Amino acid sequence: QKEVEQNSGPLSVPEGAIASLNCTYSDRGSQSFFWYRQYSGKSPELIMFIYSNGDKEDGRFTAQLNKASQYVSLLIRDSQPSDSATYLCAVGSGGYNKLIFGAGTRLAVHP
Amino acid sequence: NAGVTQTPKFQVLKTGQSMTLQCAQDMNHNSMYWYRQDPGMGLRLIYYSASEGTTDKGEVPNGYNVSRLNKREFSLRLESAAPSQTSVYFCASSESGGSNQPQHFGDGTRLSIL
Numbered sequence: 001q002k003e004v005e006q007n008s009g010p011l012s013v014p015e016g017a018i019a020s021l022n023c024t025y026s027d028r029g030s031q032s033f034f035w036y037r038q039y040s041g042k043s044p045e046l047i048m049f050i051y052s053n054g055d056k057e058d059g060r061f062t063a064q065l066n067k068a069s070q071y072v073s074l075l076i077r078d079s080q081p082s083d084s085a086t087y088l089c090a091v092g093s094g095g096y097n098k099l100i101f102g103a104g105t106r107l108a109v110h111p
Numbered sequence: 112n113a114g115v116t117q118t119p120k121f122q123v124l125k126t127g128q129s130m131t132l133q134c135a136q137d138m139n140h141n142s143m144y145w146y147r148q149d150p151g152m153g154l155r156l157i158y159y160s161a162s163e164g165t166t167d168k169g170e171v172p173n174g175y176n177v178s179r180l181n182k183r184e185f186s187l188r189l190e191s192a193a194p195s196q197t198s199v200y201f202c203a204s205s206e207s208g209g210s211n212q213p214q215h216f217g218d219g220t221r222l223s224i225l
């Protein structure tokens with residue numbers, strides 16, 4: 001059974017701080033990694049994807065991938081209250097783009 | 112540009128009733144997916160269609176059927192609804208079936224089975 005694990009949270013950070021969200025996965029053959037943001041009652045929204053080891057930056061977001069250790073993380077710099085949401089980690093597994101989703105980490109950014 | 116459109120947005124059914132959830136995408140994507148999301152369990156794949164004319168089971172297919180009507184539309188049918196199928200259902204699409212393609216989601220259907 002291929003698994004993706006995330007701490008459910010809530011992760012509480014003050015406004016302006018760096019939020020660090022982590023995800024581990026069990027399938028060593030996984031090649032693609034995605035971060036989705038989901039506001040309460042809304043649908044998942046893609047914010048980052050990464051395929052290679054190392055860091056990938058997009059604005060205030062940085063995705064980090066370490067395939068040897070089987071973890072992927074998302075850093076949010078200068079966190080804002082509008083970043084408060086559940087963040088879903090998804091790992092590409094299988095030949096037909098079947099994504100395995102973690103249960104998500106709830107982030108709360110307080111003023 | 113609507114992206115992925117799901118209908119209805121909300122539905123209440125009685126046990127044993129049937130219904131079809133509709134999904135359409137206007138991004139010319141080849142692959143489409145149906146997920147359910149339950150509290151604390153993340154998104155679980157019910158069925159997917161890698162391309163027009165093909166469908167395959169995902170992680171939790173029991174109690175559901177699907178139809179890929181054409182390239183744009185992918186419907187999910189509950190033949191005899193059960194309370195365990197109370198959930199939020201999301202349809203998604205991706206450009207192709209390759210494992211590095213991101214999926215884009217519709218707004219979801221909130222389904223309650225009494």
